[in-house]
Amino acid sequence: MQGDAIGEVVLSNDPSFKPGDLVQSMFGWREAFNASANKVRKLETHGLPAEAFLGVAGVPGLTAYVGLLHIAGLREGDVVFVSGAAGAVGSMVCQIAKLKGHKVIASAGGTEKAAFVRNELGADETIDYKAVADLTGAVAMAAPEGIDVYFDNVGGDHLDAALANAKTFGRFALCGMISEYNVASPQNGPRNLLMAVTKSLRLQGFVVLNHLNLQPAFAKDLATWHAAGKIKWRQTVxxxxxxxxxxxxxxxxxxxxxxxxxxxx
Amino acid sequence: MQGDAIGEVVLSNDPSFKPGDLVQSMFGWREAFNASANKVRKLETHGLPAEAFLGVAGVPGLTAYVGLLHIAGLREGDVVFVSGAAGAVGSMVCQIAKLKGHKVIASAGGTEKAAFVRNELGADETIDYKAVADLTGAVAMAAPEGIDVYFDNVGGDHLDAALANAKTFGRFALCGMISEYNVASPQNGPRNLLMAVTKSLRLQGFVVLNHLNLQPAFAKDLATWHAAGKIKWRQTVxxxxxxxxxxxxxxxxxxxxxxxxxxxx
Structure with missing residues (x-):
């Protein structure tokens, strides 16, 4: 079985690696291995726990960072709406937006997830979308002033609700549309995309692999936020x-x- | 009845207007009028026929210019797809993209409009969307290499076809969605907006009134293109x-x- 792993160099014939260096690899379930230097990546932890780079400091965290700060271009005073807020990406979006001082409206499915988002991630307004009949109305109630930024993890009705509640010049980071993944012939495209014209909205899709150049900046910021106790994550070992x-x-x-x-x- | 008008100043008590100046106004159907200086706009023709500013050099032309060059950010080598290509906006999109050396795929409804787009506007590939059963397939045939820029005047199936045929990092200027205007409850949102994520597309809506600062640059460019015989328009008097x-x-x-x-x- 494959699995992203972090380990310590024990012995190296390559001058760029020395014993004690941390490296990241993808060689399946095993306790030790020999590999060419170019098959492993050296890990710079910036003071974060090494295992964080298998989770929050890895792809999901970087996705949140890139989408919120670079794709949506988060600006002071923006009201942020995020769907899938209890997930690996969404929970980081919530926290990054909160620690930067923004009002955050977060949607998650089910009472347990909604409680996690509200109590642990600190969202200002939490919507349990499984419990509301009118998602657009629920967002309007949570953000009567409208939303500037929408971080979309799910598509479908959430995207419609965001379009309906967006302010003029709103920016949407489209990260994933889980509502569409298992649909043979997707029918539930947004019904009110016309709002993108009338409100001058920008909808921008992205794939984090095209933004790996931002990983060092993200790891550094994350280490700072973590040291200041401004970000939290969970793991099961x-x-x-x-x-x-x-x-x-x-x-x-x-x-x-x-x-x-x-x-x- | 209201109507945009261009006229000549006959007499003025305001130092910023003198007899012979051309001004643009919106005072309804009349041959002459008195008005405060701040109710008319002085017209700088840059050598274009004055009446052009009621049409091609006015809002529709500026819309094409802003959407193509500033919203979609047209770059060298881009393949351009435009819907509603026989219309006031679309016909300018076609011509601006062509005079800048781009491959243009243009869609219009009906044989007469398609012929106008092909023969007079110079589109490389013309699609009469009323005559094709599979618009996505028709765009794929016209641009097997994919499209970089889509100028959307209509929404609906055209937007779906553009999403399906977009290259990675494609940019869409969303200018209008005429297919949605007269639908009480729009049902035909794009079915494959997920492509915006997987292909890292940018969809940006705009309203030309927010970009009037580009009017002088547009009028100057248009005058240059017109003088070089690179742009044409029709009018009925x-x-x-x-x-x-x-x-x-x-x-x-x-x-x-x-x-x-x-x-x-």
Missing amino acids: FHGVEQAPNAFLGLFKGKNIGKMLVKLS | FHGVEQAPNAFLGLFKGKNIGKMLVKLS
């Missing part, structure tokens, strides 16, 4: 490579809160 | 204010080719 199958299968039973990790001995 | 009702009613019978004008004596 199983111990020993022999627990890897249980950890993996546990993903499908929801046995994890936050990123599922296996610590090797 | 009725003579005498007494013909204004006929001219107006003629709009609904399609008696005009290009902008409908009334020349006052």
Whole structure:
């Protein structure tokens, strides 16, 4: 089985790696391996726990950072709406927007997730979309002044609600549309995309792999925020490579809160 | 009846206007009037025929200019797709893209409009959307390499076809969605907006009134292009204010080719 891993160099014939260096790799479930220097990436932790780079400091965190700050171009005073707010990406969007002083309206599905978003991530207004009949109305109630930035993880009705509630010159970062992934013939495209014209909205899709150049800046910012106690994340740790199958299968039973990790001995 | 008008100053008590100056106004159908200086705009023709500023050099032309060059950010080598290409805005989009050396795929409805777009505006590939069963396939055939820029005047199926045929990092200028205007409850939002994520597309709506600062640059460029014989437009002229009702009613019978004008004596 494949799995992103972080480990320590024990022995190296390559001058760019020395024993004790942390490296990131993707060589499947194993406790040790030999590899060419160009098959592993050296990890600069900036003082963050190394395992954070398998989760919050990795792709999901970078996605939130890039989408919010560079694609949506977050500006002072912006009201931010984020869907899928309890997820790996959404929870980082919430926290980054909050620590930068923004009003955040967060949508998540179910009472438990909504409570997590409200109580732990600090969203100003939380919408449990499974409990509201009129999502557009719920966003309007949460942000009567309108929204400037929408971070879209789900598409569909959420995108419609954001279009309806956007202020003029609003900016949308389109990160994923999970509502469309398993639909053979998607029917629920946004019904009111005309709002993009009348309100001069910018909708911009992005794929984080095209923005890996921002990873060092993100890791540095994240380390600063973490040191100041301004950002939090959860992880679930199983111990020993022999627990890897249980950890993996546990993903499908929801046995994890936050990123599922296996610590090797 | 209201109507945008261009006239000549006969007498002025305001030092910023002198007899012979051309001014633009919106005072309804009349041959002469008194008005405060701040109710008329001085017209700088840059050598263009004055009446052009009621049509091609006015709002529709500026819309094409702003959308193509500033919203979509036209770059060398871009393949351009435009819908509503026979219209006031679309026909300018076609011509500006062509004179800048781009490959242009133009869609219009009906054989007559398609012929106008192909023969007079010089589009490289013309699609009569009323005659094709599969618009997405037709665009793919016209631009097998994909499109970089889409200038959207109509929304609906055209937007879907553009999403399906866009290259990575494609830019869409959303100018109008005529397919949605008369629909009580729009159902035909784009079905494949997910492409905006996977292809990192930028969809940007705009309203030309927010970009009037670009009018002088546009008028200057248009005058240069016109002098070089690189741009053409049509207009239909009725003579005498007494013909204004006929001219107006003629709009609904399609008696005009290009902008409908009334020349006052």
